[in-house]
Amino acid sequence: xxxxxxxxAARRFxxxxxxxxxxxxxxxxxxxxxxxxxxxxxxxxxxxxxQSMDMLAPPDAAHxxxxxxxxxxxxxxxxxxxxxxxxxxxxxxxxxxxIGLPVGIMAGYLGGWVDGLTGRVIDALLSxxxxxxxxxxxxxxxxxxxxxxxxxxxxxxxxxxxxxxxQTIVVKNDLYVDAARTFGMSPLRxxxxxxxxxxxxxxxVQVTLLLAAALLAEASLSFLGLGxxxxxxxxxxxxxxxxGYMEISPEQMxxxxxxxxFTALAFNALGESLRAVLDPTRRRSD
Amino acid sequence: xxxxQALVIGSRLVQVVPVVILATVVIFGLLQLVPxxxxxxxxxxxxxxxxxxxxxxxxxxxRPLWEQYAVWLGHAVQGDLSTSLITGQPVLDExxxxxxxxxxxxxxxxxxxVLVGVPLGILAATRVDGPVDRVVTxxxxxxxxxxxxxxxxxxxxxxxxxxxxFPTTGAASLTQDPLRALSHAALPALALxxxxxxxxxxxxRSALIEVLSSQYVRTLHAKGLSQARILWxxxxxxxxxxxxxxxxxxxxRALGATVAIEAVFAIPGTGSLVVASATNKDFPVVQGVVxxxxxxxxxxxxxxxxxxxxxxxxVNRR
Numbered sequence: 306x307x308x309x310x311x312x313x314a315a316r317r318f319x320x321x322x323x324x325x326x327x328x329x330x331x332x333x334x335x336x337x338x339x340x341x342x343x344x345x346x347x348x349x350x351x352x353x354x355x356q357s358m359d360m361l362a363p364p365d366a367a368h369x370x371x372x373x374x375x376x377x378x379x380x381x382x383x384x385x386x387x388x389x390x391x392x393x394x395x396x397x398x399x400x401x402x403x404i405g406l407p408v409g410i411m412a413g414y415l416g417g418w419v420d421g422l423t424g425r426v427i428d429a430l431l432s433x434x435x436x437x438x439x440x441x442x443x444x445x446x447x448x449x450x451x452x453x454x455x456x457x458x459x460x461x462x463x464x465x466x467x468x469x470x471x472q473t474i475v476v477k478n479d480l481y482v483d484a485a486r487t488f489g490m491s492p493l494r495x496x497x498x499x500x501x502x503x504x505x506x507x508x509x510v511q512v513t514l515l516l517a518a519a520l521l522a523e524a525s526l527s528f529l530g531l532g533x534x535x536x537x538x539x540x541x542x543x544x545x546x547x548x549g550y551m552e553i554s555p556e557q558m559x560x561x562x563x564x565x566x567f568t569a570l571a572f573n574a575l576g577e578s579l580r581a582v583l584d585p586t587r588r589r590s591d
Numbered sequence: 592x593x594x595x596q597a598l599v600i601g602s603r604l605v606q607v608v609p610v611v612i613l614a615t616v617v618i619f620g621l622l623q624l625v626p627x628x629x630x631x632x633x634x635x636x637x638x639x640x641x642x643x644x645x646x647x648x649x650x651x652x653x654r655p656l657w658e659q660y661a662v663w664l665g666h667a668v669q670g671d672l673s674t675s676l677i678t679g680q681p682v683l684d685e686x687x688x689x690x691x692x693x694x695x696x697x698x699x700x701x702x703x704x705v706l707v708g709v710p711l712g713i714l715a716a717t718r719v720d721g722p723v724d725r726v727v728t729x730x731x732x733x734x735x736x737x738x739x740x741x742x743x744x745x746x747x748x749x750x751x752x753x754x755x756x757f758p759t760t761g762a763a764s765l766t767q768d769p770l771r772a773l774s775h776a777a778l779p780a781l782a783l784x785x786x787x788x789x790x791x792x793x794x795x796r797s798a799l800i801e802v803l804s805s806q807y808v809r810t811l812h813a814k815g816l817s818q819a820r821i822l823w824x825x826x827x828x829x830x831x832x833x834x835x836x837x838x839x840x841x842x843x844r845a846l847g848a849t850v851a852i853e854a855v856f857a858i859p860g861t862g863s864l865v866v867a868s869a870t871n872k873d874f875p876v877v878q879g880v881v882x883x884x885x886x887x888x889x890x891x892x893x894x895x896x897x898x899x900x901x902x903x904x905x906v907n908r909r
Contacts, residue, residue, distance in 0.1 A: 434847035444869025
């Protein structure tokens with residue numbers, strides 16, 4: 306099917322990164338963050354929960370970012386917060402995809418009353434202010450990082466379902482899918498062979514952008530005390546703590562806030578760049 | 592109003608009914624997410640069997656599910672959103688008492704977002720790929736990615752604690768002391784507006800770029816119309832519908848994001864109420880806040896839909 310001169314996937318990947326510096330930097334930053342998360346125990350200079358008498362100390366050789374109100378090393382807490390953050394974002398987007406993908410495909414493929422009902426449910430769910438709904442669901446499931454991120458995932462699912470539904474409808478009416486149906490291909494096979502591969506590109510773009518949204522939601526919920534529970538470190542929770550002694554030590558709130566900002570920026574930049582690359586209208590023209 | 596417009600408005604009004612009903616099902620269903628016996632979870636670890644039975648009866652958990660829903664909905668329609676498990680006060684009273692504080696900062700944030708976002712979007716779209724456009728799109732990317740409660744903390748540090756221009760925390764009634772209320776609301780609204788500014792700028796920019804590069808605008812250029820006149824007479828008229836849609840989205844997000852903002856500024860609004868009651872497992876209050884907020888969003892979306900029906904030339908001309 307592919308054109309004779311089509312470059313390999315690896316080549317295309319490299320040329321994409323070369324053409325988009327912002328995406329390359331974002332990807333490098335996220336890979337670094339990911340390795341930091343895996344190696345947090347090795348890389349962090351101190352334990353994230355070890356307290357000392359050296360409280361709210363300014364940065365020095367032993368504590369590069371100083372210490373917090375309990376004398377804990379801020380840099381180590383920041384590094385140990387990274388796996389929490391990534392776990393939270395991936396869990397929320399995973400739950401959202403696990404619900405949104407099948408529901409969207411089912412509504413789009415089956416059509417009729419199934420589609421009508423699903424569409425109304427999606428409309429209703431999208432009317433809820435997302436963080437408020439996530440807080441309500443967290444309250445019901447029980448407070449904690451995993452439950453709050455499942456809640457965020459549930460809140461993400463209607464948006465993803467709507468996107469997949471539209472993609473499914475577009476592909477379903479293509480001639481070759483009609484042909485496959487006429488030749489007696491089973492619906493599950495049609496979905497697997499034709500619909501999923503074609504719907505997956507806008508889905509990947511959306512998922513990348515949602516990782517940023519999930520990260521910000523985790524920060525908000527942990528800031529509000531509904532996510533990560535102490536003494537486990539998370540960037541949102543570090544911000545909540547630093548706010549308590551802001552008048553004495555205002556510089557404590559910069560590091561966790563910047564960490565959240567940079568990571569959200571990186572996910573967004575990657576998503577936008579992927580959208581430009583994967584956009585089918587641009588692909589067909591080259 | 593044309594007959595066609597009346598028909599469109601009528602059908603929008605009818606379409607909103609199932610959305611409201613499904614929203615109530617979702618809110619009612621929240622209690623079903625509680626693992627195990629909700630009454631035991633609400634009563635707490637050391638509750639007696641009588642207390643658990645009492646809560647179960649008060650919430651109607653001893654009845655069949657559909658009956659629980661029917662009773663709950665029947666009460667809700669009459670404005671009875673049950674009572675708080677902790678204070679024993681009617682939920683609706685508490686929500687309505689706090690709602691003005693929340694609405695003040697969200698509406699103010701929305702106004703700020705429009706006032707800043709619209710000019711920025713126009714500025715960027717009329718100078719695509721130039722230095723001004725790059726600066727504006729960078730600001731917009733930052734606005735989407737910045738945690739707004741963190742921005743709120745920085746604003747407090749700088750303008751309230753540092754310069755002393757604004758009060759650090761709290762709120763005041765807009766009707767009793769408008770000036771004090773606005774000075775309390777200024778920083779939270781500013782922090783809340785960043786996401787909206789970014790969203791409006793981006794959407795308006797791309798919508799305007801699309802209109803300005805279209806065939807008929809090229810024709811207008813060829814006819815000798817000035818850039819400014821094309822922009823005002825054709826560009827903005829076309830993107831006003833985009834703006835209307837974005838405003839609905841931005842308001843919905845602000846109502847969510849205000850929760851963390853209210854925590855930063857210690858504002859007694861609906862956001863701080865929902866956090867406190869979710870933490871304390873005061874589910875009737877959680878359900879009540881969510882119910883009132885979702886009705887406000889659905890109401891605003893309905894208004895936007897109706898405006899659409901009045902403004903959209905495709906609806907008018909036929």
